[in-house]
Amino acid sequence: SQQGEEDPQALSIQEGENATMNCSYKTSINNLQWYRQNSGRGLVHLILIRSNEREKHSGRLRVTLDTSKKSSSLLITASRAADTASYFCATDEAGGTSYGKLTFGQGTILTVHP
Amino acid sequence: GAVVSQHPSWVICKSGTSVKIECRSLDFQATTMFWYRQFPKQSLMLMATSNEGSKATYEQGVEKDKFLINHASLTLSTLTVTSAHPEDSSFYICSASRTSGANEQFFGPGTRLTVL
Numbered sequence: 001s002q003q004g005e006e007d008p009q010a011l012s013i014q015e016g017e018n019a020t021m022n023c024s025y026k027t028s029i030n031n032l033q034w035y036r037q038n039s040g041r042g043l044v045h046l047i048l049i050r051s052n053e054r055e056k057h058s059g060r061l062r063v064t065l066d067t068s069k070k071s072s073s074l075l076i077t078a079s080r081a082a083d084t085a086s087y088f089c090a091t092d093e094a095g096g097t098s099y100g101k102l103t104f105g106q107g108t109i110l111t112v113h114p
Numbered sequence: 115g116a117v118v119s120q121h122p123s124w125v126i127c128k129s130g131t132s133v134k135i136e137c138r139s140l141d142f143q144a145t146t147m148f149w150y151r152q153f154p155k156q157s158l159m160l161m162a163t164s165n166e167g168s169k170a171t172y173e174q175g176v177e178k179d180k181f182l183i184n185h186a187s188l189t190l191s192t193l194t195v196t197s198a199h200p201e202d203s204s205f206y207i208c209s210a211s212r213t214s215g216a217n218e219q220f221f222g223p224g225t226r227l228t229v230l
Binding site: 033035040041042043044045048088100101102103104105106107 | 120146148150156157158159160163205207209211218219220221222223224226
């Protein structure tokens with residue numbers, strides 16, 4: 001079963017609004033990553049946050065990580081119609097036997113209306 | 115940099131035939147490649163981890179004799195779906211990790227397999 005659970009499953013907002021997606025996981029991790037996927041396409045890496053980091057920024061993206069609650073959030077500020085996509089969190093479990101193996105969450109489908 | 119390609123991008127085949135999907139890291143060496151399967155409106159499910167020069171490690175529930183993985187070089191891994199059936203129709207995505215540095219994975223564009 002997938003380690004990551006994301007909420008909401010779907011999010012619909014207007015252009016210019018902020019979008020927040022949450023991810024929870026179950027095991028200790030080395031890092032947590034967020035990916036974006038346009039319909040029927042491959043994944044685009046957005047941001048990686050290590051287990052000893054609490055917050056990270058990249059352009060309009062802000063990611064937080066709370067290892068005590070085993071949760072992370074992705075905030076997209078000033079959303080654009082082009083941000084419409086599915087967003088996945090993925091965890092790299094600590095102590096895993098496979099280097100870099102990722103476990104993906106169920107994803108959040110974001111729709112930004114112009 | 116860090117581009118991963120997949121070929122073909124889509125394939126339609128008859129039930130019972132075998133299909134080979136290639137995954138290439140174009141501008142870096144990848145000791146490890148991963149193969150995922152994604153059903154419509156679902157998340158990615160890891161199928162196997164492929165290390166160059168050694169046998170792939172399959173996830174629980176994935177039949178290694180049905181999904182043959184070969185990682186013959188640091189830039190190429192192949193997934194062969196043997197005796198494909200309609201239930202194997204899915205989106206297959208590979209990813210590759212550099213031999214050094216952070217464990218960021220670089221994903222290919224995916225291959226859409228449709229088995230008739």
